[in-house]
Amino acid sequence: MTDFISSARAAERALRDLFEPTPLQRNDHLSEKFSADIWLKREDLTPVRSYKIRGAHTAMRTVLERDPSQEVFVCASAGNHAQGVAFACRHFGVRGVIFMPVTTPQQKIDKTRVFGGDAVEIRLIGDYFDDTLASAKDYCQQAGGHFLSPFDDADVIRGQASVAVELLAQMEQAPDMLILPVGGGGLSSGITRYFSSEAPGTELYYVEPKGGRSLAAAVTAGHPVKLDHVDSFVDGAAVARIGDQTFEQLRGVAPDHILASPEDRICTAMLEMLNLEGIVLEPAGAMSIDCLEDLRHEIRGKTVVCVTSGGNFDFQRLPEVKERSQRFLELKKYFILRMPQRPGALRDFLELLGPEDDIARFEYLKKSARNFGSVLIGIETRNAANFQNLFARLDAAGLTYRDITGDETVAEFIL
Structure with missing residues (x-):
């Protein structure tokens, strides 16, 4: 353990040739929202906008010290x-x-x-x-050549542990709780090992995307396993199998300390940080903030650090992020309506909409019978409760419809 601590500190010192320590910033908005003292370790502010530069630099430096001819x-x-x-x-x-x-x-x-x-x-x-x-x-x-693994490499893990070295040096005392995003496990294993020695009193939580829970699966099985399916939306953490070396540091994690962030809810956290704080985070970088919702009771009154692991977000994805957030908040729904094929039918339907309901999509799919047609309709509203009122009016009017918002199979081909 002593060798690991000293090598993590050496990695942190060597990184000063590239950039200053990333900021540790108190976030007033989140602190007030969750009645806690919440800080963000801004790994989204490295020169490459993610912590990955730490492991790459450390591994490369170590190899070149050992073999300058590489x-x-x-x-x-x-x-x-x-x-x-x-x-x-x-x-x-x-x-x-x-x-x-x-x-x-x-x-x-x-x-x-x-x-x-x-x-x-x-x-x-x-x-x-x-x-x-x-x-x-x-x-x-x-x-x-020398192959540089993104996470399953001892030198890479030491490099990622430099985040922990900086974090503890930036605080007067260790935080009550630290929330770590998990993909392949390089960052989380390095920080866990460092904190287990230097700040053992800090409670660690780990968060994975709901569609890629490789750490949770490995802890349950007692060894790394490959997931049958991974949702690729959180591309910075969508890993089918956690690393062998990283899991050795994480195998003792309590299952109830491994959280799952729904992909659509992560979108809400991304938009919240962008719109209210001006902080650009990629999906993986927002996971530690997103899961504060699941820890609302545990963090009250405590000092909490969230590692925002990256900010490489392509703004061409912003419409998708907004769409997924609206669907999670139930402010946007899609449904298929069986519409009568007669004059005035569309007008009758429009009169059923409330003052805050807006049609975002309207598309005839096909005629299901001679006198009826199937219509795909997307509705946006300002209050989720408005949909219950709308559906009640549709029922009262005798219209047949199907809510397909949560139907992943149908949505994949239609929405």
Whole structure:
């Protein structure tokens, strides 16, 4: 343990060649909302807008100290890890080969190229990440490169633990509670190991996306397991299998300290922080804030730190985020209505809408009978209770309809 603590501190000192400690900021809005003293460790404010630069820099520095002749570093990533590796390659003056899926958004490719400059080569291979990863490892063997794992690497874990070193140095005393986002486990395992020695009195909570609970599955099974399905919306934490090395540090976590953030609710947290605080967070970066709703009673009156792990958000996704948030808050619903095919039928339906109801979508799907047609309707409103009133009026009018808002199968093909 002593070696880990000293190496985490050494990693933190070495990072000062790249950037100052990320801010630890008290958030008045969240503190008032939850009647607690809530602070944000702003990992979204590193040079690459995520904590991933810490592990990439530490691992690369360690390898080069051990073998100065190592010239090629390889990784497979479609996001923050790629950007951290690219930045570190340029810093150390080594060559980086970064493999990305063909489907990677151009914005992420461009940012990786900007951070790496002439030091990196980007290869777009594979429609799915597993194919990309296999190609990266094959190339690594052929070229004699060093493969940099995004999380399942001892040097990477030490680098991510530098967050804990900074955090405790920035506070007069350790917080009562620390909330950590979990994907592959690099950040959470590094911080957990550091806190277990240096701040054992702090209560740690872990939060995963509801559609990718790899830590919870591993704790239940007693070993890492691969999830059958992962919701990719929280792309910074949507990991099908937690790392072997990271799980060794997390296997003792109590199941009730592993929280699940619904993807649609995360969207609400993202919009809240953007609109009220001017803080841009990616879905994974907002998870530690989102789960405060689940801990409302536990955190009251306590000092709580949330690690906001990243802010690489593509604003082209903002309409989707808003849509998912509205659906979670039940301010927007979709339903299929069986509409009579007669003059005045549409007017009769419009008269059933309340003063705060707005049609966001109206589309004839097909005629289900000679005298009726199926219509897809999206309604936005200002108060969730308005929908109960609307449905009551539809029932009273004898109209047949089906609410498909929560039907994932139907929504996937229609909405």
